[in-house]
Amino acid sequence: MKRLFSSIVLSIIFMMLVFTYGGAEEITLSLWSFTDELTRPIERFEQMYPDIKIELTIVPSEEYPSKLKPVLRTGKNAPDIFTGEFAYVKDFVESGFWDDLSKAPYNADVSELVDYQVEMGTDSTGVLRAISWQTTPGGFFFRRSIAKEYLGTDDPVEVGKMLSSVDKFIETGRLLKEKSNGKIKIIPGYADYSWYPLSARKNGFINDKNEFVIDPTLVEFFDTAKILREENLTEKIAQWSPPWFEGMKAGSNIFGYVLPTWGLHYVLKANAPDSSGDWGLTNGPSSYFWGGTWLGVYANSKNKEAAWKFVHMMTLDHDTLKWWATLTGDFVGNQVVFEEIKGTFSDPYLNGQNHYEFFAKEAPKIDSSIVSRYDLELNNLLLGAIGNYIDGLKTKEEAIQSFKDDVKNAYPELIVK
């Protein structure tokens, strides 16, 4: 009896050792993001590295920074890896909560990545803190049927020539209105157009003396917006409103949408599958970029090497990037990879056009040195001031002055003259 008892006890102890020993090998990483975009990459990663598990926590974008910040400060249940969207990536980069990726154990080699993308992930002292798997250059998506009927061609190159400067853009808007008796509007609203003047600036909002600067291109934008409104060239819709989405569907009277790479899959295709084949992609008056998601490793993570394996796979591993591009059509940020694969894309939604070729040409043109960490809110205040001007509530001088006052109120540390 005693023998049986002790052998049972021994086997239990043995099994416990086996299970805990097996468990101790396995590392569980915590990843925070604001969308479920990384679900499939995480599955791929767990197949590549069977003893590393990743738990994904999704926090909606509006609450993401305010929920994440206290967690990063205290370190309790902090993620090992977390993403940062363009709107607040500069904030995160400057905060120091993302580790320095050029040091060990990372030694990140970002030479193949598009310049502006690396710049956005670098803090003001030159330390690399985050990398992205994508670049997000922008384009102008237009309706082929409307172009054929009123402009005489739907060839993206030809249409692009008609939109290649501020004056030509307005002229085309007037042409569409005239030929269609006022029915066709070139864009949904003045806010859609804002990406062009903002990206055409020589000076960003903040210079190195911490002064607030309004580039002359933006002053010109006040006038452009006024023309768009007074001559009824837009549908007077706000971006991201229900009518804005409706305008993408088949049979709408809106000629084009100003959207970046992800606009094709996550906005147009998602909301207007019925207009597939009626779209083309071309340029506007200037090159711009919009959005993007950056990845980094938490500076106080206990599993830095394992975390880096994921970040490396997602952003620097050629095979994964090719897999991701083919799977989602997302435009990857690695120049070597996108040069290699750009010839193979042809999207039926764009009537067979190769959007990858287009974006591959745009990506190197982007200059992100004019981006500041305050841009999201400053753009919002700018659009508000312009809105008041074109709605007739203020004169141009009053609108510009109230813009400056608003900036001073929001960020008193800036020098506003």
Next chain:
Amino acid sequence: MAKKNYKNLLFVLPFFIFFLAFHLYPMLYTLFLSFTQYDGFKDPVLIGFNNYKNLIVNKYFWNSFINTWKIWLPNIILQLIIALFMANWLTNTRLKIKKVGFFRAVFYFPNLVTAASIAVLFIVILDWQHGSLNQILFGQETEKYIYWMVNPARTQFIVSLIQTWMWFGVSMIILMAGIQGIPSTYYEAAVIDGATEGQIFFKVTLPLLMPVLTYVVITSLIGGMQIFDIPFVISIGPGVVGEVEKALSTMVVYLYNTGFRYNRMGYASAISYVLFIITVCFSVIYLRITKTSFRSVE
């Protein structure tokens, strides 16, 4: 000699623990933060009374104070008129309306819907080019469409109307309970003396309802000073920009934007304490003016 019974304390202990952890501690920590500069990332830095000094002279804060009143005042006036009328009508002994409970429930419904959903609903209804209201009023004549939310004052009034619609049911129910608490002898005496409906309402019902009315106004005032959800959700809606967005910036919206959008938590904490002081002041002023106490009517 009675022995002190400590067992009683055990029963109230859970409440006190909850209160200390979730009410008192955050209140005191906010007070501490109001004397610091804090962006949520780096550690708070003590800066004395600077936040308060900046706040008192900040025109954006005082605009938000005025906005809060511009939204609350029309709301409470309309609400009281409607609620008093409905309460009087539903409790009228002469009319003896059946199924009063049904009306009570139906008028209470707007209060049950989340404020965010209501705000989104109204943004869609009042949209300039594609909203249902314009389409109902003007059909296909798009040039006649009214841009409802281009005017800051008009947008504030729209928010007041939404608030009235949401809260008049609550006020009505409380006032109904108040009216039903008035002894019927007063009404009988008035009827015998030949008073009209109007005289009964203004000379009997209203004065005896003062304590309940005061309660309704004060609770509405305290809530009103803190109005956030409807103005905030509309102000971040598509197409609401510039002056209109600023007109919807009530004190708590201003607090939220300062703390969570512009990352100035210390300053936002100071705003919350100033808001507290303002609310207390107005409550005291109102109580003095109406000279009411909460003693019950003999």
